[in-house]
Amino acid sequence: MEKNINNINYNTGIAKVTLHSVVDRQGTAGEIFGALGQQGLNVELISTNSLGHGRADVSFAVLETYLDEVCKTLETVKDKFGTKKIIIDRDCAMITIYGGMLSATPGIAGKVFSELSDRKINIEMISASLSAVSIVVKKERVSEAVEAIRALVTDS
Numbered sequence: 001m002e003k004n005i006n007n008i009n010y011n012t013g014i015a016k017v018t019l020h021s022v023v024d025r026q027g028t029a030g031e032i033f034g035a036l037g038q039q040g041l042n043v044e045l046i047s048t049n050s051l052g053h054g055r056a057d058v059s060f061a062v063l064e065t066y067l068d069e070v071c072k073t074l075e076t077v078k079d080k081f082g083t084k085k086i087i088i089d090r091d092c093a094m095i096t097i098y099g100g101m102l103s104a105t106p107g108i109a110g111k112v113f114s115e116l117s118d119r120k121i122n123i124e125m126i127s128a129s130l131s132a133v134s135i136v137v138k139k140e141r142v143s144e145a146v147e148a149i150r151a152l153v154t155d156s
Contacts, residue, residue, distance in 0.1 A: 004108055005099040005153050010146050012093040012139050013064045014044065016124060019074070021084035024056040028081045032058060035077045041066050044094060045134050047125045059125055061094055061136050092124060093142035096134040097149060103130040115148045 022028055033043060045061040062070050067088065074086055102108055109128060116123060116137070121144060125136040137145050 004101040004105045005097055005149075007098040008095065008146060008149055008153075009098070010093055010095045010142050011044075011063075012142055014061050014092045014094045014136065014139075015064045015067045016059055016061050016089040016092045016136055017067075017070060017074070018057055018059040018087040018089075019078070019081070019083040020057055020087060021051060021055045021082075022058055023082040024050060024054050028056075029058065031077065031080050032074075033060075035073055036070060039069060039073050041070055041073065045125055045127045045136065047127065061092065061125060064090060089124075091139045092136050093139045094134055094136050095142065095145055095149065096132055098132050100131055102128075102133065109133055111152055112149055115152055116145055119144060119148055121145050121148070 019032065022032075029048070033046070036043060041062065043060045043062055047059045049057045049059075051057060067090070071086070071088070078086065097112065099108075112133065113123060121137055121141045123135045123137060127134045135145075
């Protein structure tokens with residue numbers, strides 16, 4: 001696997017924000033992330049989950065340094081998308097695995113996720129592209145998670 005993974009980075013200064021049970025309709029994501037963008041706030045990772053019955057959870061990761069401003073912005077627009085509650089988790093870290101051949105090599109993500117599962121490390125969020133896989137885990141487990149991923153790279 002080592003030729004497929006070029007680099008592993010992590011950031012322990014991440015917070016996860018979940019908008020619970022927003023209205024699942026066209027334009028909701030645009031309203032949420034447009035409002036944040038207008039305030040100059042960057043989002044590191046986004047994950048959505050349909051709850052059915054016209055509702056969804058929207059989670060995203062931001063730098064902890066932005067969290068107060070993110071919360072202020074969400075308070076001003078939350079009624080537009082009907083969220084039931086906003087949940088903040090400051091105890092997060094994001095790991096990003098980079099590799100030019102990630103998209104062309106089946107099973108890499110599965111191996112990483114299985115290795116973390118074997119170590120009882122829960123993945124809070126996942127985002128993947130052609131050349132990177134990002135995951136959010138609990139901050140206190142980030143060193144162990146990075147070590148597990150690096151072990152996979154060197155054992156292959």
